[in-house]
Amino acid sequence: MKKLMLMLSAITMFAVAQNANAISLRFKFKTFSSGPSMYACNAGIMTPQVGAKVCYFEGTKNTCTPTTCDNTQAVCDTRCVCTGDNGGDYLMNYGKVDYQDWKDNGDTTAATGKGSATFSSSGSTSAWNQAYDDSQSWGRSISNLSFNLGSELYGAKYFVDICYRGPQIEYFEDGVTANFNLKAQANATDFLANGVNGGDNNRDGLVIPGTVDGKKYTELAGLKVQAFVVCDKQGEGSYKYARNNQGQYNTTANEANFVLNNQTGLPTSGGDLFVLGSIANLGTGNVSLVDGWVNQNTHTPRFCKIRYVFTETNATATLPNLRKWQRHGAEMCTFTDIEEASDASGLN
Incomplete structure (x- = not known):
């Protein structure tokens, strides 16, 4: 019995030693998650005034003198067709948008803030008429956009803005390098509204590609496109972190604003990064306008805005075209890509 007690005591002491x-x-830790968001956010139009009549003998490309048949007192046997010189070259052009409040990726809740707006051009050479103010654009997403051009000459300019919200991750503060590359491309698919038809966005009655008298809209208009980029980056300017200066996330406080030329209305600078893209003719397939780094360091993009400006250049030609009556046009497509990448040419 004594031996048994000694053995039990030893086992108990061993167990106590093991527990000791x-x-x-x-241990707990945090995971922070935030991805990018991109959406069409604003649009605008401008039609600089030519301020002079354009006259042709009917059915020809032979010019005639405007004073030949200015009124019923003249000898009206010339059949001279003229544009107006009191606004006909720029009036009657407008844009139309349907928009709603911005929604996050995958958000299936009902849209809020839904609305529509029309915005007409004036004869200014530098002032855009926009769907709404730039300050409102970050909080709105465009679902439908059209430009409706009824001026006598092909002289309109119009743009669409693409807004980019970068990941709310503190790359600069934590010294983490993330290489972001940006691509901006555009193309146009010409169509013709042939015969009696709806001729709207669902393509009912549209002949694609379509021509009037053997020419496409992009050719008749002499349509060109140019892209402009402005970015607010971490580590630069007033907002150095993904959060705002009050330490708050989920806000759109940023400095990605274009500075416009007061003569042309085109962007010339702005933000922490400004990129002037190349000018390209539309109608011959896909065109690349911007392709390069936004950053190759910790200064990752907080917010960016990419503006695609489409310009009808034919109104300033030596012998400009009169805008065709038969309904025609083109479906414009922009492609914007901002991604973490390992290989690209430099923007800065």
Whole structure:
């Protein structure tokens, strides 16, 4: 019995010793998650005034003198067709948008803030008429956009803005390099509204590609496109972190604003990064306007805005075309890509 008691005592002491050597740890940590968002956010139109009549003998490309048949007192046997010189070269052009409040990726809740707006051009050479103010654009997403051009000459300019919200991750503050590359491309698919038809966005009655008298809209208009980029980057300017200066996330406080030329209305600078894209003719397939780095360091993009400006150049030609009556046009397509990449040419 004594031996048994000694053995039980030894086992108990061993168990106590084992418990005394036990160790445990409860550790918690945080995971922060935020991805990018991109959406069409604003649009505008401008039609600089030519301020002079354009006259042709009917059914020809032979010019005639406007004073030949200015009124019923003249000898009206010339059949001279003229544009007006009191606004006909720029009036009657407008844009139309349907928009709603910005929604996050995958958000299936009902849209809020839905509305529509029309915005007409004036004869200014530098002032855009926009769907709404730039300050409102970050919080609105465009679902439908059209430009409706009824001026006598092909002289309109119009743009669409693409807004980019970068990941709300503190790359600069934590010294983490993330290489972001940006591509901006555009193309146009010409169509003709042939015969009696709806001729709207669902393509009912549209002949694609379509021509009037053997020419496409992009050719008749002498249509060109140019892209402009402005970005607000971490580590630069007034907002150095993904959060705002009050330490708050989920806000759109940023400095990605274009500075416009007061003569042409085109962007010339702005933000922490400004990129002037190349000018390209539309109608011959896809065109690349911008392709390069936004950054190759910790200064990752907080917010960016990419503006695609489409310009009808034919109104300033030596012998400009009169805008065709038969309904025609083109479906414009822009492609914007901002991604973490390992290989690209430099923007800065």
